[in-house]
Amino acid sequence: MKYTVSILTFLLASTLAFAQQDAFERFQFHPDLNYNSGITSPAEYLDYELGEEFTFHHQVMDYFKNLAEESDRISFHKYATTYEGRDLYYAVITSENNMANIESIQNANVEFANNPESASVEGKPVVVWMSYNVHGNEASSSEAAMQTAYRLVAAADSETSNWLENSVVIIDPMMNPDGRDRYVYWYKSSQANILNTDANDLEHDEIWPGGRTNHYWFDLNRDWVWLVHPESEGRIAAYQEWMPQVHMDFHEQGFNNNYFAMPGTTPRNLELPDEYDQWADTFGRGLIEEFDKANVNYATRESFDFFYPGYGSSYPSVMGGIGMLAEQGGHSRGGRAVETDDDYILTLRQRVFDHYTNGVSIVKTSVENKEGLLTYFKNSLSQSAQKGNTQAYILKNNENDYTYQVINMLMKHNVRIERATEDFNQRNSYSYWDASSSTQSFEAGDFIIKTDQPKHLFVNTLFRNQMQIEDSVMYDMATWSIPLAYNLDAAWTTNNVGVSTEQLTEELSYPSMLENGGAQYAYVIDWKQRYAPKALAKLWDMGYNVRSAGRTFTYEGTTYTEGSLVVLVGRNYEKRSRIQADMRQLAEEVSVVVEGFDTGRMDEGMDLASSDSEPVKEPKVALMVDSPFSSYTAGQLWFLFDQWTEFGIDRIRSGSFNSIDLAEYDVILMPGAWGGLSGVLNNSQIEDLKSWVRNGGVLIGTEGSASWLTADRSGFTDVELFEEEEDDSTEVEDKAYTRYADRTDVFGLERIPGSAFKGIIDNTNPLAFGLPEQLYSLKFGDDGIVPNNSLQTVGYYVKEGEVMASGYASEENKEKARGQAFAAVQNMGSGKVVFLLDNTQYRMFWVGPSRMVQNAVMLLPGF
Template sequence: MKKSFLGFLLLLFSPWAAAQNPSPAEHLGYPLGNKFTYHHRVVEYVRTLAEKNPDRVKLIPYGSTYEGRPLLVAVVATPENLARLETIRTDNLKNIGLLAGTASGPIPALAWLSYNVHGNEAVSSEAVMQVMYELLNPGNPTTQGILKNTVVILDPCLNPDGHDRYTEWYNRVAAVLPNASPFAWEHTEPWPGGRYNHYLFDLNRDWAWQLQKESQERLKLYNQWMPHLHADFHEMGSASSYYFPPAARPFHKDITAWQREFNNTLGEYSRRYFDKNSWLYFTRNNYDLFYPSYGDTWPTYNGAIGMTYEQGGGGRAGVAIARENEGDTLTLKDRIAHHFATSMSTLEAISSRSEKTVQEFVKYHETARTNPIGTYKSYVIRTKGEEGRLNAFRELLDNQGIQYGLAGRDFSAKGTNLASLADENVKFESTDLVISAYQPKSTLLKILFEAKPDLEDSVTYDITSWGMAYAYGLKAYGLKDKLTPAAYKASPMTNTVPATPPYAYLVRWKSFDELRMLSDLMQQKIRVRTSQVPFEIDGSTYEAGTLVITRKGNEALGARFDQLLAETATKYQVRLIPAQTGFVTQGSDFGSGDVAPMRAPKVVAVAGEGVSPLAFGEVWHFFEQQIKYPLTVVQGDALSRVPWREVDVLILPTGTYGRILTEKVLSDLKDWVRNGGRLIAMESAVNYLADKPDFDLKRKKSEDKKEKTELFKQYANREREAASDETPGSIYRVKLDPTHPLAFGYGDTYYALVRDTYNLDYLASGWNVGYLGNEAYSAGFVGKNARERLKNTLILGVQDMGRGQVVYMADDPLFRGFWYNGKLLFGNAVFR
């Protein structure tokens, strides 16, 4: 192994090349590590090797990014295995019950290696070129031995848009001779940085939720292969060394003994390389296996061996950076060598246990089908009146490859409400959705539905609760009985134009689909009203927030009005209810002031230095991709030049606003609100406005008491002690005022994913629309001090200021885009 690795170093830093294949240096025109390679050139090299080795490489394009860059994987195998590649793929799916039929025979292990999910962690897209070159090098006995029983799938760059955002910037500003000083220009990446994709989402938090185009397209391919191992290559701060498994605690309790054992095996193989080369590394720290939406955990919950590798460096490191803590200079060549080493060690580890790995993978899914883990053997979701939420939830299930069906009959059963966690006797209907735990992906199903995942360690890397009943606002129940669902048959709803033109059309305000439809109608200049109060008509009751689309006000559309409305509503699967009169039996008639016209607002969001790229990206994606509504983006330092008369709604995503909202800008902003503007402040923007003049929001006053000082608390416990003041991501039950427009569509309860210890008092003069009471905690880890501070605190508030409003959203309802139940809430803030 040592001779093989010394050979690699000679390959990396000399012009040697195999007779057939150009080395990366020969193809690129510079040695790997001398500069960062643009994405199109990485792809070009992968394609070149594929063209020169048609019997050993198959390229599979699987999509493109938002900016149009190609996404693809390269499958590398022996000629014998490549010739039967489709049989290997389908036999693997047959082995685990995801494809009907019986496998034709034994298959090799499938190892999928993913590089560069964070664009400015760009070293891995350099390393993958050397990895592919060596896998195709007939003179390398290590790689040729690996390929005898392992098929290797390489994804050279999961985030091309972020990669090129970083690479184009770095290559533009880097000195001719790399400047290793940490203060040099090339080590100070500008906002928003290259870490994120086009819409500034973190793709490594999107594996389960699949909000982003890149994730959707990649995981569709992943499910067609279901590899036995998945390795994810990253970078961390430049002061760090190198992390490889074993992973840190907490491990999710459903990770199998074999997966834990292999986690240790990976560490053993990596240590051999690092020890022999005297490279620094660490294990069992920082990077746990718990939150289900990472590139190590999501594959793990799909039965694979999943792991993360982290190289010290990141976007700040550039080609070379001086490290005061180590007294050395970390170079790009060093980082490439380390990622190459762990790529090889990973492949050697699975190759050494290829047969056992395949056997355990089959066993994992056989257990899932015949004896699924967990308390609940079936999940039932009520569908009546919740069609919009169910459409979105079924899309999530389809993306995961989770099977579902219908109840097929009316029945009663005892089940656990997966939001309140109370046992209830429930009457279910034939059209309710049923998900059986007896299926290949039941472990993933169980983990996604978990309300209170068991947490073996309070120090975690990410959020600690994510239950789908909370995230989607579902009426979901876990049953201990095994139910066999009837086949699901899609029955799309179609709106037709009534024979007699109605006085108005009504739309219940229940789900995100209604919001998407409203956005479309506004852009078609169709005039929409909304009832501010509940009402009754034709024997049916309607909640406040119901859309009322009258013929009056839409005369300009003439005979096209009904057809346009029917087509638009059908597009979003929203049911139109014709009303032949404007007279209601209870509530307010459609011509009253309580049934107010809705105006299409001109919306502006703040971006740039000081604003969280992630928080801004959530808002940006919400408007452009989810509701497809025009959004004007303004840099924070340009707010002083905004023509306020042309703005109806201003959104402040979380960020640091001290330099953005100067005294002059804040004064102009308040004047604009008083003249009818609506300001939406989110998370830390809320904290910034608290206690400012003219803003009614106040922080809680701390109790005037002396805290007992612990004289002998241990320094070694500092991280664990700090956790007592934090909530990394827990679920709280928010009490809502359902009569306020901000809460329309929700009733009196909303479950929020709380990630900060809000310390906000109730509004003295304003509307406390959503707040946490004394017993609001529902699930997830919350430190003892944080839990106390989260009692009796404001989450959602609205302050009237002159003719305008300030909307305070201390909790971000758009977090990572996956909290479906928060999207209508944010829509209310914008449009109501």
């Protein structure tokens, strides 16, 4: 028997070895071309053929640096450093003649983008940007980037020379090196000596959180607009210094899928010129011509919309270029080779070849259509391409919310922003809350973003209260409108804004000052300030006893919000010699206003040392991570506290829950979870957790975890989710007979794909301290909590009128949400269970509700 097994093992290994050999013989990188012998190929430099192994970040970067040393066709430029200390670079590749004049070419192209109306397309090279490996475990693309660069730099044929004379090619070989190396290190530690193509094997089963995301587990391909992370901020700074006409973003998808080539599917961003679709098809046809010759399988038009503007495939389009996506089968489970569902062995070598072929095709098609692409770029940035009748978007100058952060982000995209120098009234100003029109009053200092500028595609896409939606079944979210996401006081107008203005030229800074530094009684930090939670964390770090105001108070005409921090001098008497210096340092480092008081007696409301001023002590916080918790939500919560708040929390793996001492923690924070938590917590552990809450713990459930904490899902509390009454209508019966071909569309209409719902907030509740009475909650699921007398309903969807502010939801789902709670607190013994059904800090751009989770962690244990 053992001889039979040995023979079968030998035959399998031999078969796989032959499959690998066939792949290297079949998928070659234009070996018929003449290459400059003085230029080192990737295989020569790495000492292995591309496709044999995965290459680490430092090796890829070193190869590009080597190319830049060996050739005058390429230069290599650093643009950012990751959280983990890895440097990001982009390569510029063009002819020697162009390279000798590259600064002038670059400046001329930026001038072209900034003044398209008067620009000429004559004599300009087309600028082509290709981005690789934004998802770290889609690892074949960085391998292909090296071979594509080598082809352009080393090939000595006339066709390549023509391409380089008429184009500037920019290659970003690795956009997410932290995630890439996380994946490669894991893969190399898991791979077997005998090539294993079984997708169920350890080699093809990546562990949580996977290499897709960056250090904080964020999807960087959703951050092109918001610039939350250094990788994105550095890349966009470089992008704005070039403003390419063509951009291709290289990705991978599931290993059973064939190559996705342009164009994509609906919904599309209808702000774009109609010609965009034709150009996407032109590039797709250029690629499939090459794939047909190489017998590479592909599909077009069936998937992948470019509606959301924060992708690498969509951001370039709202910047006036042709933004595109490529998706190779493989992804993290592809490994070096994997058997697909049709018994084909998909190799890493083929994945590299396919992306290489596409990269070369992109350059070829761009040069063949240079004049047309330059003309499209010129026209798309010109006013003739603008759709709709919006003349400007106006943001109130609020020093306490996210307005300054948004303004600074827009300036990084080179959006022209003006500031009113006098008060003014504006006719036909529209409200984001209900789209009603009126004459609104604005003040000197308010910000005006006019659409009469080259960035109008970008501005309108980000500020429309409602984008036109062709197809509600979409790949990502249905709304991202900036005033809604950041909960800003804003309006748009269809009339010209005639007020005198000044253009912003420098980024804004939040107020940072100490008033009455030698205060005798107390120091106060108003909780509505943008960085008030960060100030509280800093005060704890400095060792101060801090109180939080449970009610508002007024002194000398100024009213301070609930939650405002009070540092009583008498309760910190041992620090009296340095308290003034500490408060000044706090104001400067955290960017808050600290106000000194010489008395505790207020004119109205509570006094500073009132019993309504609760002591808030630094809590010990556990954030649950690992399966089944979403790495995205876990990463956002970690980032919110680690970066924005600078308050340390402990990340506890779900598998370790049984071994931790719950008594060590004051707060347990549960991110959204897939499929509930039944596989994490058994009945005994659930009872232990209940006992911990009753003894004073604060348990916070977000998204799916919040739903799981209800009576309907786990019985942890008696809080109920809203359930519709059974409907015996013929409509329900008819759905049971939906044709197979129609099921995706019919049932897709029933989901809520990330839409803004109008929320009413009880900001007298500690969970909502510092928030306004209205905000926009980003809703994905259809869950809602039923309010009851014993439940503290802190946030609920409006009861009357239109409940959705932007996006898509069926009439049934909108009606179902009306009046239901999305944020609530349930007392349990001495502790609390907090329900946050909607993500409060989605991708760290939908952050209008984020103060609630900060309050839950930092304030609720003291209340």
